């Protein structure tokens with residue numbers, strides 16, 4: 001029997017409606033009621049790591065999950081399932097993907113409907129995640145997100161719908177597997193992911209989104225000694241309004257690493273355009289183009305890289321290529 005560790009962290013999967021109809025965390029996690037259902041199928045250890053709505057998650061809790069999984073692997077656990085709120089699920093999943101060796105399956109799931117709602121998807125997703133975590137074919141694939149009968153790589157998956165149960169999508173690349181009755185079936189290989197070892201997290205790594213008419217105000221607000229890094233979601237292939245450039249130059253002069261991704265849902269950022277604020281000028285200024293990641297994931301990657309002590313060329317090389 002496979003030894004599986006379930007780590008509950010909260011989210012809608014663990015919430016219920018209160019008297020006024022608002023969704024709130026339940027004091028007794030409703031998922032604990034299902035432990036008996038799975039005993040006999042798996043050798044289960046179930047822990048309530050946190051009971052947080054996922055907008056309350058921070059890199060500190062992500063690091064605690066990473067440390068717990070490393071310890072569990074040393075104890076001989078065969079796979080890990082994490083239940084998580086869906087709002088920031090992709091960030092925790094990618095943090096773990098970057099910082100854990102891709103050995104035992106680590107599968108994250110959640111729900112779009114609360115535990116007491118008609119058609120609640122929590123128990124079904126938890127069952128799918130358990131099947132995946134117990135499957136030898138899920139080993140070595142990095143951290144996986146299993147929701148609504150699909151298996152996604154943590155690196156690219158993103159929440160795309162506020163309420164629909166089919167919310168998690170992998171733009172540009174698609175899911176890497178689907179759920180069948182007996183377990184996950186994979187049809188895409190994971191490309192390499194180099195492990196980044198960290199034992200602490202730094203923050204003050206910021207994320208700004210570009211828009212038509214943007215000026216330097218928000219960038220100027222980051223011009224302070226505490227700022228460790230910045231990710232910008234640029235327009236299109238990776239361009240910025242020219243009025244932002246003087247304030248960005250000041251941040252670069254302070255040696256604050258600035259990573260550029262695209263605010264587009266599909267595709268990668270590349271220095272293509274030669275006009276003022278175009279990608280070619282941004283690359284010459286020293287902005288690091290990061291391919292394939294959305295803004296929130298690039299922020300996690302930059303935060304992890306800085307926490308591991310990467311600087312200069314090493315940092316830029318690490319940030320540039322998320323795909324291979």
Ligand SMILES: NC(=O)C[C@H](N)C(=O)O
Nearest residue numbers: 011012053054085086087
């Ligand atoms: N479906 C969910 O879990 C959303 C919830 N707001 C959370 O992320 O905690």
